[in-house]
Amino acid sequence: MEKLRSALLLAGLILGMTATAHAELPDNxxxxxxxxxxxxxxxxxxxxxxxxxxxxQGIGADTVHEMFKRAGIAYSMTLRSPWSRIYGETLKxxxxxxxxxxxxxENRSLFKWVGPLAHYDNVLLSAxxxxxxxxxxxxxxxxxxxxxxxxxLNAYLKxxxxxxxxxxxxxxxxxxxxxxxxxxxxTAEPSWRYYAQQLGVGGLxxxxxFHTSEIFLALNNNTPDEVVERLQSxxxxxxxEGYSGCSKTPEFCYLIRNRKIPTDA
Numbered sequence: 001m002e003k004l005r006s007a008l009l010l011a012g013l014i015l016g017m018t019a020t021a022h023a024e025l026p027d028n029x030x031x032x033x034x035x036x037x038x039x040x041x042x043x044x045x046x047x048x049x050x051x052x053x054x055x056x057q058g059i060g061a062d063t064v065h066e067m068f069k070r071a072g073i074a075y076s077m078t079l080r081s082p083w084s085r086i087y088g089e090t091l092k093x094x095x096x097x098x099x100x101x102x103x104x105x106e107n108r109s110l111f112k113w114v115g116p117l118a119h120y121d122n123v124l125l126s127a128x129x130x131x132x133x134x135x136x137x138x139x140x141x142x143x144x145x146x147x148x149x150x151x152x153l154n155a156y157l158k159x160x161x162x163x164x165x166x167x168x169x170x171x172x173x174x175x176x177x178x179x180x181x182x183x184x185x186x187t188a189e190p191s192w193r194y195y196a197q198q199l200g201v202g203g204l205x206x207x208x209x210f211h212t213s214e215i216f217l218a219l220n221n222n223t224p225d226e227v228v229e230r231l232q233s234x235x236x237x238x239x240x241e242g243y244s245g246c247s248k249t250p251e252f253c254y255l256i257r258n259r260k261i262p263t264d265a
Contacts, residue, residue, distance in 0.1 A: 024226050031068070031075040031219070031227065033097045034086040035061065039194040040252050041100045041118060041215060044079050047198065051079040059252045060100040060117045063238060064217060067114070070234035073227060082168070083150040094222040100215035102152035112223050114231045115216030115262070118255045122153055122211045124184045125192060127177050128203030132184065137162065137210050143183035146173040153186055156211060170195050177204075188213070190252075236261045 035042040037049070041060030044051035054065065056079045068075045075097075080086060090098040091110060103113055124140055126132040134140055137160055147154040149166030157164045164186055167173050174195050177185045184207055185192070196204060219228060239259045246253040 024224065025073075029074065029095070029227075031073060031095050031097050031223070032093070033064065033075050033077040033099065033217075034090065035077070035079050035099050036081050036083050036086065037079065038100055038188075039191050040249060040255070041120075041191075042079060043194075047194075049079075049081050053077050057248075059246050059249055059255060060215060062246070062248060063117050063235070063256070064099055066238060067217075067231055067234045070237060071227075071230040073230060087150070090218060090220055092220075094220050097217055097219045097223070099217040101218045102213045103216050103218075104152055104155060106155065107218070110221065111218035112221060112225075112228045113216045113218060114228060114235060116214040116259055117216060117235075119212055119214045119258065120191070120255060121189045121209050122156070122186065122213060123189045123192070123206050124186055124208040124210070125177065125204045126184055126207045127180070128205060130183075130205060130207075132205065132207040134208040137208065140184060140208070144181075145184045145186050146176050146182035147186040148173065152213065153188065156213075157186060171199070174199060174201065232262075 035056065037043050037047060038058075038060070039047075040058050042056060042058040045055060045057070053076070056077055061077070064077070086098055090096040098111075100117055101107070101111075103115070124134065124145070132143070137157075141162055145157070145162060145164040147157060147164035147166055148170050149168055154164055154166050165182060167176065170187060170192065173182065173185045173187065174192070176182045178201065189209070192204070196202065217231070239261050246256055
């Protein structure tokens with residue numbers, strides 16, 4: 001009887017601790033998530049500039065939906081542009097989150113992070129028939145390079161001493177490449193394939209594959225730590241299951257194949 005009483009007391013303490021931990025969040029607590037068109041990680045039907053909730057498709061969006069479901073945290077999700085607007089809102093507004101963002105030395109302290117959601121390779125592309133093949137990123141300094149102005153890749157190129165010509169959209173860069181206004185287009189693999197397909201463009205050539213980037217969910221710095229911990233724990237479960245998060249798009253499973261549970265904050 002004494003053992004039963006002790007076991008019941010221990011179970012009650014555990015349940016009490018769990019209830020207390022979850023009680024830290026108000027009943028009406030909700031995270032406001034935003035993203036932009038970044039195929040195949042997040043995208044709207046027909047590449048429209050606005051979408052909500054489960055109309056937002058992509059391997060990154062699928063992972064985020066599942067992560068919040070497992071963590072038991074309410075949220076809303078909106079896809080919109082420009083990136084500068086949703087980045088600024090996430091930076092200054094409590095309980096806001098933004099994905100898919102690359103974590104860098106410059107932005108690391110500005111947000112709380114959950115990830116990695118996926119990864120991708122950065123590439124330099126040339127127009128058909130140019131035959132450009134580079135052995136290193138340094139060699140690109142001899143050419144005119146275009147990049148998405150607000151993207152982490154543009155910042156990375158600058159950190160490597162390469163002054164890319166930034167534009168407001170990846171579609172603009174593709175058009176400039178075809179016209180010969182730039183020699184190389186710095187972009188993400190396989191995102192560029194979507195833009196090329198939209199414009200019916202084929203034959204682009206990979207001049208260089210460089211620098212693998214990981215993408216994360218970035219949360220406003222005032223987000224409660226409990227939210228971050230529950231979301232990361234849910235993502236760790238997903239990562240541990242291997243291919244969960246790409247069941248709808250098995251052709252992109254390679255973008256999450258090497259995800260690893262983070263060992264540091």
